Amino acid sequence: MTATTKGKNERKFIHVDMDSFFVSVELLDAPHLNQHPVAVGGTASERGVISTANYIARKFGVKSGLATATAQRMCPDLVLLPVRFEAYEAITRKLDEIFRRYTDKVEFLSLDEASLEVTGRTRFNGSATHMAAHIRATVQQELGLTASAGVAPLKYLAKIASEVQKPNGMFVITPNQVRGFLDDLDVRKIPGVGPKTYAVLENLGCRQCRDITEEKIPALMRYLGVHGFYVWERCQGIEDHDEQSSDIKSVGIERTLPRDCHMLCDCLKELDRLSEGLRERIAEVGDDYLIIKNQVKLKFSDFSISSTEAPANTLCQHTVSSLCRLLWDTRREGRAIRLIGLSVKVRRKVQDDIQLAFPW
Structure with missing residues (x-):
């Protein structure tokens, strides 16, 4: 089975990823900071780290996981706000309510990120693209927040697609575009390919998904074990579907x-x-x-x-x-x-x- 395999049970996924979520929620209460570099995280005196930064701060190199002390050296004008999980969780509950207007198959990966399967849904004549656009518009209208979205026939591809037009954008991969999209994709975009896995793949001459061919499977299994086969599957556009069985x-x-x-x-x-x-x-x-x-x-x-x-x-x-x-x-x-x-x-x-x- 390859990414171009087709059948009568077409599946459709929307991946919604909120834009700089923690900061965006904070700015709802502090709109005067909209044009400033802002981050949410722990203080430098407590050896804190950055949880989220807005896109103005990211231009200075401030990003999630960065030590707050380092972030403040990189961006002296950075406005640091404390983490308020209760506020973010309240917004996530509202997001969940919005998403469930379109499908009951909603899976949150974190407070600001969710996968929606909309296979067989009748809204907008079943168009996942139109549903995703309407979801984004509804989130902005009702919550005052922007979201990026990816639409694809595979769950993990929808997640990858949601990053293509970030922030406040949408990217669609139709079934007949899957193979071409994957061919040109940096293999580091595949879920589960971190620095150590990529080092192995690079040594095997695999930098893009098109490089991970069936002939590479023995070497992948030798150096990466079962994870090597997983990487090959994802690079081919193969995702586990046996879980749909009631058994x-x-x-x-x-x-x-x-x-x-x-x-x-x-x-x-x-x-x-x-x-x-x-x-x-x-x-x-x-x-x-x-x-x-x-x-x-x-x-x-x-x-x-x-x-x-x-x-x-x-x-x-x-x-x-x-x-x-x-x-x-x-x-x-x-x-x-x-x-x-x-x-x-x-x-x-x-x-x-x-x-x-x-x-x-």
Whole structure:
């Protein structure tokens, strides 16, 4: 299956990403700062970091994860505002209400970012492009905030597309444009390709998605394990669709940490503890199901969430540890971990011989 594969069940995704969300919410109460470089974050005296900066501040190099002391040296006129999560969460609840006017399939990746599946929705004659445009206009009209959006037939591509015309823009990838878009895409844009993975890909001569061909799979698996196959799939425009089956379900466990975690070794120890509890839950599912994937989820100190998964036929500690390291390596500088989740996807055995439908 490739990105140009088509079928009768066309899927449509909209990814909405709010523009400099924390700062934009603050500026609703302080419009006199609209033309100033503004950031939200901890103070330099407390060794704080920047959570969000507006686009004026970004011109000076101020960005998320940057130490506040460094940001203030780079931009002496920077206006620093404290973080007010309760205010941002209130706006996120309003965003959720707006999104659900269009679909009940809303998945928030963080307070300011959500994926909407609008497959089969009838508003605007089913046009995801028109729905996305209307969502952006509604957010601006009702909340006074701007949002960028991406529209695509694959969830991860919609997220990538949302970054193309940022801020306050929209980019659409239609099914027949997927292959061309991916061919020219920097492989670092693929979810899960962080500095360490990219170093391996670059050594293999893979800088764009078009470079990651089927012939590269053995080398990818040799150096990156199952993650190498994941990268190849995404570069081909292949996304997991077996989860649409009613016979696929997730069994998981997660824990909010008593204090933020700053060390990978501590995350791995916590995963070991979670594994014990998860094995008990897997046993409760019964013998009618087979494990098909392991998944690790991390929630960061800025409340954003990253997750990744890999094929597995058991709860494999080596796979779980590798997934955790992958998420750790791709996290933005300065973000600690506040929650760790571990899960498996299981499939009913009687469905093993059923061929799953293509997405197009």
